[in-house]
Amino acid sequence: MNKRILEEKIFKILMYVSILIVLGSLFIIISLVVANGATSLSIEMITQTPTGGYYLGKSGGILNAIIGSLFLALPATGLAFIISLGIAIYLQRDFTNPSISSFIRLSLDILWGIPSIIYGVFCLSIMMFLGLGASLLAGIIALTLLEIPIITRSMDESIKMVPNGLKETAYSLGSTKFETAYKVVRKQAMPGILAGVLLGLGRGIGDAASILFTAGFTDNIPTSVFDSTAALPTMIFHLFSSPIPGVRQKAYAAALILLVIVLCISIISRFLLRKSSKFILK
Amino acid sequence: MLIKNGSFDKKWLMDKRKIRDLICTKLMLIITIIVSILFFLIFLILLSKSSLILGSESITDLLFSSNWNPSNGNFGYFPVIVGTIIVTGLSLIIAIPISLLSAIFIAEYAPRKIRKILRPFLDVLAGVPSVVFGLCAFLFLVPLVRDFIAPFFGIESTGLCLFTASITLAVMVFPIIISLCVEAFSSIPLELKEASLSVGATKWETVKKVIFRATAPSIISAILLGFGRAFGETIAVNMVVGGIPKVPSSLFAPTETLPSLIASKYGELMSIPKSESALMFGALVLFIVVLIFNLLGLILLRNAKKRWKL
Structure with missing residues (x-):
């Protein structure tokens, strides 16, 4: 009897230890980035593009990376939103046989797991085949592909929640399948859909591996889609590779900016999700 | 006349709506088909790009030769593949017990209030960009390993090594394994737990003998999916692994992983067709391994979900 209770106690302590390790690692990450980033963060950093010797420790900022990240992630998320909405609507029972849609869901889940570097x-x-090199366009396409499975699957989950009665009402009034899906189901599932889009945006804005080659790297703010561009993750990667400590310090400031953006997106998405589950008809 | 006109208008209107319905439905069908065969397309492109190196060298040479020397045209992937497997394996050995115990705590032991607080923290951890993970590992783990852990075992190390990369990866897969396991643990029927508790089992005995057994397929699938994620992680590993394509001699020796190799060498080797093709072969290997693990994990997960009728 004692042995059993002892075992229970030991494992309970182990559980506390492991949850502390998980939370502790998050705490360490955030405090490291804030502590190191805040000291080297300045107004100059977010309002100026890098000057000639920026990577050697001269003045300048990382405005090009912030703008570049927005230019990459926002159009990519917009494109992925349109494509994902189409797929998520099409996956519903009204359009597709459940056995086929389950296969499509499997292939989307597989896409979700593919490493972003691939x-x-x-x-x-593909871009080289078309005769274009590293460019904003290539980066946008890479991020779009990366975000599609994420956005589609979470949209799919929230569209599935829309009660059948609502659809049947629309059908009985004579609306077509597309009208029902687009005007009734989409509106009902909107907060969940937006939460999915924000999830994709958060993933897209933070991803470095997929845009490392596709978007290239430059000190200028891109003026057309065929220019290469810097982005926050790749900027951090470049600054980090510098052997000069002062420059490396700037990588922490850039990481702080990136982390704040990602955290804001995540908080808004959680808020929307809570709102969406509140208004779902049961 | 007027009525006729009216009915004509109505018919035309009806047709317009039907045409729009048809066009939109077909458009959605096309998009869906393209996206669902995308993974096959990626496979084909990678295969065609690596056909150059596959034509000139045998596949066993590429996979099992340890001679990595791109300037001489030697592309032996063996050390890199071994490095990837060791780094990923070690990270999972660290991550699995911690994630499982955390998941059990969240699903079974934690009071409702604490559970509600914990979930957002896990989401935040899952959302931290990998480049930030790499940066923090470099700031925190590298000096720790260099100054304390490696000397403790009597080994000289720069801190940029297999061990550091594994810990970084373990932290990155925590949220994936934990959230999948929590979902599995909370989906099994209450009666199963109640039956076990009512015959006098302790809570941990119930967890060990009922919950773990009932959710074994889900746990395995969570581990497989975590493996897929860890195997393909690029930037964070690249920043702390050392980047030397050698079979590591100790836990604290630098090594190289497949995705990290592609990330650091692609820019420099892409101008030479043969080297580019060799790297594409590396990407193909990475793709196939991740695909197999994910597919196994997903199929297991589906069967497990059907079992408890989710």
Whole structure:
């Protein structure tokens, strides 16, 4: 009897230890980035592009990376949103046989698991084939492909929640399948759909491997889709590779900016999800 | 006349709506087909790009030769593949017990309030960009390993090594394994737990003998999916692994992983067709391994979900 209770106690302590390790690692990450980033963060950093000797420790900022990240992630998320909405609607029972849609869901889940560097290599291969090199466009396409499975699957989950009665009402009034899906189901599932989009945006804005080759790297703010561009993750990667400590310090500031953006997106998405589950008809 | 006109208008309107319905439905069908065969397309492109190196060298040479020397045209992937497997394996050995115990705590032991607080923290951990993970590992783990852990075992190390990379990866797969396991643990029927508790089993005995057994397929699938994620992780590993394509001699020796190798060498080797093709072969290997693990994990997960009728 004692042995059993002892075992229970030991494992309970182990559980506390492991949850502390998990939370502790998050705490360490955030405090490291904030502590190191805040000291080297300045107004100059977010309002100026790098000057000639920026990577040697001269003045300048990382405005090009911040703008570049927005130019990459926002159009990519927009494109992925349109494509994902189409797929998520099409996956519903009204359009597709459940056995086929389960296969499509499996292939989307597989796409979700593919490492982002593969998307980068794939897109660059296609771009080279078309005669374009590293460019904003290539980066956008890579991020779009990366985000599609994420956005589609979470949209799919929230569209599935829409009660059948609502659809049947729309059908009985004579609306077509597309009208029902687009005007009734989409509106009902909107907060969940937006939460999915924000999830994709958060993933897209933080991903470095897929845009490492596809978007290239430059000190200028891109003026057309065929220019190469810097982005926050790749900027951090470049600054980090510098052997000069002062420059490396700037990588922490860039990481702080990136982390704040990603955390904001995540908080808004959680808020939307809570709102969406509140108004779902049961 | 007027009525006729009216009915004509109505018919035309009806047709317009039907045409729109048809066009949109077909458009959605096309998008869906393209996206669902995308993984096959990626496979084909990678295969065609690596056909150059596959034509000139045998596949066993590429996979099992340890001679990695791109400037001489030697592309032996053996050390890199071994490095990847060791780094990923070690990270899972660290991550599995911690994730499982955390998941059990969240699903079974934690009071409702604490559970509600814990979930957002896990989501935040899952959302931290990999480049930030790499940066923090470099700031925190590298000096720790260099100054304390490696000397403790009597080994000189720069801190940029297999061990550091594994811990970084373990932290990155925590949220994936934990959230999948929590979902599995909370989906099994209450009666199963109640039956076990009512015959006098302790809570941990119930967990060990009922919950773990009932959710074994889900746990395995969570581990497989975590493996897929860890195997393909690029930037964070690249920043702390050392980047030397050698079979590591100790836990604290630098090594190289497949995705990290592609990330650091692609820019420099892409101008030479043969080297580019060799790297594409590396990407193909990475793709196939991740695909197999994910497929196994997903199929197991589906069967497990059917079992408890989710």
